Amino acid sequence: xxxxxxxxxxxxxxxxxxxxxxxxxxxxxxxxxxxxxxxxxxxxxxxxxxxxxxxxxxxxxxxxxxxxxxxxxxxxxxxxxxxxxxxxxxxxxxxxxxxxxxxxxxxxxxxxx
Amino acid sequence: xxxxxxxxxxxxxxxxxxxxxxxxxxxxxxxxxxxxxxxxxxxxxxxxxxxxxxxxxxxxxxxxxxxxxxxxxxxxxxxxxxxxxxxxxxxxxxxxxxxxxxxxxxxxxxxxxxx
Numbered sequence: 001x002x003x004x005x006x007x008x009x010x011x012x013x014x015x016x017x018x019x020x021x022x023x024x025x026x027x028x029x030x031x032x033x034x035x036x037x038x039x040x041x042x043x044x045x046x047x048x049x050x051x052x053x054x055x056x057x058x059x060x061x062x063x064x065x066x067x068x069x070x071x072x073x074x075x076x077x078x079x080x081x082x083x084x085x086x087x088x089x090x091x092x093x094x095x096x097x098x099x100x101x102x103x104x105x106x107x108x109x110x111x112x113x
Numbered sequence: 114x115x116x117x118x119x120x121x122x123x124x125x126x127x128x129x130x131x132x133x134x135x136x137x138x139x140x141x142x143x144x145x146x147x148x149x150x151x152x153x154x155x156x157x158x159x160x161x162x163x164x165x166x167x168x169x170x171x172x173x174x175x176x177x178x179x180x181x182x183x184x185x186x187x188x189x190x191x192x193x194x195x196x197x198x199x200x201x202x203x204x205x206x207x208x209x210x211x212x213x214x215x216x217x218x219x220x221x222x223x224x225x226x227x228x
């Protein structure tokens with residue numbers, strides 16, 4: 001089954017404790033992206049990747065890191081999480097570039113205390 | 114700057130009414146793509162439609178239709194004879210392919226269809 005998976009689905013952590021949210025897709029997509037969804041703000045792009053070893057900032061990259069060592073995986077790293085990073089996070093992938101429909105993961109609900 | 118505006122935060126209609134969700138976008142690029150996604154109460158994001166900047170033809174898919182007008186930078190979405198299952202948050206999005214490859218979403222419109 002074609003899908004985008006994210007883990008964990010729910011995470012409660014404390015300020016400053018490094019964490020990684022994994023994202024994996026099995027569709028051989030080139031483009032992958034991370035978004036955060038906050039009430040009243042819609043979805044905002046954090047980082048995107050055009051292909052392996054090619055990443056670029058979205059509109060809200062501060063406080064986040066990503067890597068794309070393999071085509072299928074695109075982890076989101078919070079080196080020192082803060083309460084303002086409490087949010088719902090979605091990973092997505094599309095065939096190539098940003099002009100194709102995106103397939104979204106189920107979301108990760110992160111709470112930083 | 115690129116921007117997507119969905120001015121309607123929340124709309125409530127009674128079942129079987131028609132409803133139009135507005136989307137206005139801003140971009141200086143000549144080549145761009147517009148999308149609509151649906152987020153039902155269960156939380157997943159579901160793709161509905163993609164339209165490129167060179168194709169202004171309106172599209173109809175069952176009870177759903179989309180009206181793309183470059184002259185007003187709008188890409189509106191109409192649901193005909195709404196049903197309770199249409200209750201969801203609907204997002205309009207814009208992507209461009211010149212220089213950066215960002216994906217910009219609007220803030221969403223929450224549609225409530227009452228039985």
